[in-house]
Amino acid sequence: MKGYTSETIRNVALLGHGGCGKTTFLEAALLETGVTSKMGKVEDGNTVSDYDKMEIEKGYSINTSIVPIEWKGSKINFIDTPGYFDFVGEVNAALRAAEAAVIMVDAGAGIQVGTEMAWKACERYKMPRFIVITKRDKDEFDFYKTFDELKEKFGNALIPFSWPLSAEIDEELKEAIAMADESLMEKYFEGEEFSDEEIKKGLVKGISEGVIVPVCSSAFELGHGIEGLLDLLLTYVPTPLQHGVYKGFNDKNEPVERMSVTDAPMSAFVFKTIVDPFVGKISVMKVVTGKVESGTEVYNERAEKSEKLGKLFFLRGKNQTELNYAEAGDIVAVSKLQYTQSGDTLCDKNDIIRYLPLDFPEPTYFVAIEAAEKADEDKMGTGLNRLREEDPSFVVVRNNETHQTLLGGQGEIQISIILAKLKDRFGVNVKTVPQKIAYRETIKGNSDVQGKHKKQSGGAGQYGDVHIRFSPSNEEFEFSEELFGGSVPKNYVPAVEKGLIESMEKGPLAGCKVVNVKAVLYDGSYHDVDSNEMAFKIAASLAFKKGIVEANPVLLEPIMHMEITVPDDYVGDVMGDMNKRRGKILGMEPLSDGGQKLVAETPQAEIFDYSVALRSMTQGRGGFTMKFARYDEVPKNLADKVIAEYQANQE
Numbered sequence: 001m002k003g004y005t006s007e008t009i010r011n012v013a014l015l016g017h018g019g020c021g022k023t024t025f026l027e028a029a030l031l032e033t034g035v036t037s038k039m040g041k042v043e044d045g046n047t048v049s050d051y052d053k054m055e056i057e058k059g060y061s062i063n064t065s066i067v068p069i070e071w072k073g074s075k076i077n078f079i080d081t082p083g084y085f086d087f088v089g090e091v092n093a094a095l096r097a098a099e100a101a102v103i104m105v106d107a108g109a110g111i112q113v114g115t116e117m118a119w120k121a122c123e124r125y126k127m128p129r130f131i132v133i134t135k136r137d138k139d140e141f142d143f144y145k146t147f148d149e150l151k152e153k154f155g156n157a158l159i160p161f162s163w164p165l166s167a168e169i170d171e172e173l174k175e176a177i178a179m180a181d182e183s184l185m186e187k188y189f190e191g192e193e194f195s196d197e198e199i200k201k202g203l204v205k206g207i208s209e210g211v212i213v214p215v216c217s218s219a220f221e222l223g224h225g226i227e228g229l230l231d232l233l234l235t236y237v238p239t240p241l242q243h244g245v246y247k248g249f250n251d252k253n254e255p256v257e258r259m260s261v262t263d264a265p266m267s268a269f270v271f272k273t274i275v276d277p278f279v280g281k282i283s284v285m286k287v288v289t290g291k292v293e294s295g296t297e298v299y300n301e302r303a304e305k306s307e308k309l310g311k312l313f314f315l316r317g318k319n320q321t322e323l324n325y326a327e328a329g330d331i332v333a334v335s336k337l338q339y340t341q342s343g344d345t346l347c348d349k350n351d352i353i354r355y356l357p358l359d360f361p362e363p364t365y366f367v368a369i370e371a372a373e374k375a376d377e378d379k380m381g382t383g384l385n386r387l388r389e390e391d392p393s394f395v396v397v398r399n400n401e402t403h404q405t406l407l408g409g410q411g412e413i414q415i416s417i418i419l420a421k422l423k424d425r426f427g428v429n430v431k432t433v434p435q436k437i438a439y440r441e442t443i444k445g446n447s448d449v450q451g452k453h454k455k456q457s458g459g460a461g462q463y464g465d466v467h468i469r470f471s472p473s474n475e476e477f478e479f480s481e482e483l484f485g486g487s488v489p490k491n492y493v494p495a496v497e498k499g500l501i502e503s504m505e506k507g508p509l510a511g512c513k514v515v516n517v518k519a520v521l522y523d524g525s526y527h528d529v530d531s532n533e534m535a536f537k538i539a540a541s542l543a544f545k546k547g548i549v550e551a552n553p554v555l556l557e558p559i560m561h562m563e564i565t566v567p568d569d570y571v572g573d574v575m576g577d578m579n580k581r582r583g584k585i586l587g588m589e590p591l592s593d594g595g596q597k598l599v600a601e602t603p604q605a606e607i608f609d610y611s612v613a614l615r616s617m618t619q620g621r622g623g624f625t626m627k628f629a630r631y632d633e634v635p636k637n638l639a640d641k642v643i644a645e646y647q648a649n650q651e
Helices: 022-032 053-058 085-097 113-124 143-154 171-180 182-189 196-208 226-236 374-390 412-426 490-503 533-550 568-580 610-618 636-650
Strands: 009-015 065-071 074-080 100-106 129-134 158-160 213-217 246-249 255-258 267-276 280-289 291-293 297-300 305-308 312-316 319-323 325-327 331-335 345-347 365-371 395-399 404-409 430-433 440-443 447-455 462-472 477-481 517-525 553-566 584-590 596-603 623-633
Touching: 009 022, 009 085, 009 113, 009 226, 022 065, 022 074, 022 129, 022 226, 065 226, 065 312, 065 331, 074 226, 085 113, 085 267, 085 412, 100 113, 100 226, 113 143, 129 143, 129 226, 143 158, 143 213, 158 171, 171 182, 171 196, 182 196, 196 213, 196 226, 213 226, 267 331, 267 374, 280 291, 365 374, 365 412, 374 395, 374 412, 404 412, 412 430, 440 462, 447 533, 462 490, 462 533, 477 490, 490 517, 490 533, 517 533, 553 568, 553 610, 553 636, 568 584, 568 596, 568 610, 610 623
Parallel strands: 009 074, 009 100, 100 129, 129 213, 158 213, 477 517
Antiparallel strands: 065 074, 246 255, 267 280, 267 345, 280 331, 291 325, 297 305, 297 345, 312 319, 312 331, 365 404, 365 430, 395 404, 440 553, 447 462, 462 517, 553 596, 553 623, 584 596
8 A cells, every 4th residue: 555645645433333334334345445355244253344353253343443445546544443332432542533433323223322422422522424324225224214313313414415416406405505604605595506616615614613414325235335435535524634733732741732734743643552462562643743754763752752663554454554654644553662552642852742642431330350360460460451551441450458459441341351351362361259348447436445465474574554545536547645644655655656557457347447536545554674665556456456346336338429421311210220229319410412410429339330230221321420429337237247247257
């Protein structure tokens, strides 16, 4: 494949619900342009874009893949994205590299949750878009029925479109063109006809501003609609040079903006990393300014390191075609970069820039994992780190209180894929285990106790004696002393405090961390020979154990603050479910794009499965974010169960 100039490049993200025909379209386009001699099929596992072993096994896209199509002297870089919500991070990254998106809609299924997600993503990135209703060969196909549903859902910008445009374009399209361009508005109201050039100008402007969204149909399996769609995209997708400003920061962390131009210092944005078992790490980048050349040195501002570029290549699925350089606007790959990760900027060291990072949603679904074999724990950690290079949208968290490793992502599908890859690529069997809760313990009452440690064994003994008052506190731990008359020498007081702090790591109820306690050392005694710091530390811990038990100890649980977005139709179900989870709805507000935002607080113990449950309740249309709010007392009936389970495990 030859190198292309910026004016002859188009970058188009393919979006839509799983199974809507994105991969099939690419197979048809590759056949149409002579790259392949036979169309691959998803069910046969032989498509160009779904080449990953896991994708072939599962029968759906997991990773974003790049498939360039050469058409009439130009190149359209198609960025094929997964259709399932678990991989929304891949969609966000793809849109950062595109100038337009094609949302595909299955004619039989109509608007699905993936269609809505794709539309919202385009809205968020202000992305010009086209809608293609696929599978029009189906018996039940009715273009206008599906079109009307789409228009009702997504608004009046949607315009039916056939290609090539007929000489007599319909009134609806004329009006949309006039609305997009003020200079044509007057002509439209005076009933004058638009020239071909004016139609094109109005459409280009209207599509780029999102006020016109062409809707057409196809049957890619039968080879219908491919040429028309390629022509349409070539004509109306903005070139990379027509992209809006790219925002970023310079080496002084000051905001800067860049336009995509060829006559400028080189800069490129890495939006995808592939961990190839044979080639190693492949970084896929969108060239923003200037020219990227193989063999040159570039600078990574985040890592503050220079990188030497090896051979550049175009990707078409897993196939690689080498080239010497790529111009602004093109998508190109390079292997074996040492420091570079997804989201990084590579630039000229004399013109440093860091473009905005990739946009990944906060993980909402967590599972606790362990290596099936103890000896594989290090391998598990290494494998997860390698997989995070490929998919930065999941997180690995070590909970220091529960001593569990938590894997967090967008849902069950994403997590199951990660665990399958760990086994397949790194030979590590991983099991999921029940997630533990980081309970805390505190006191509601007061106590006044003595802790005395006395030990005599032949030679020097040990002696420490303290009297301590315990009471609730608003601080995690308060310590003071009210000693008089030298009952406890001042040099032993720090040992008493240290003994109390260490004891707080394990409370008497369920072995949890103790918080919000005030301790006042007010009396005690010592021995001239046998007293030492260790003896007073032990005495303090004895006093702590006794004092906490006598001060009405209670168990606390983490409470999470949640913001749940949900379509109006499901609000009642979601609120009812929240009540069953011991949750409280604190407020509700309407969303600008329809639906409601519910603000709630819920015990963490009740929402480990909430990501799965909310999708089930809302047919995948609900979403939520959560963050830790505070600790509250556990209801007695539930606390008794937790304590009894802990005590049973201690026997």
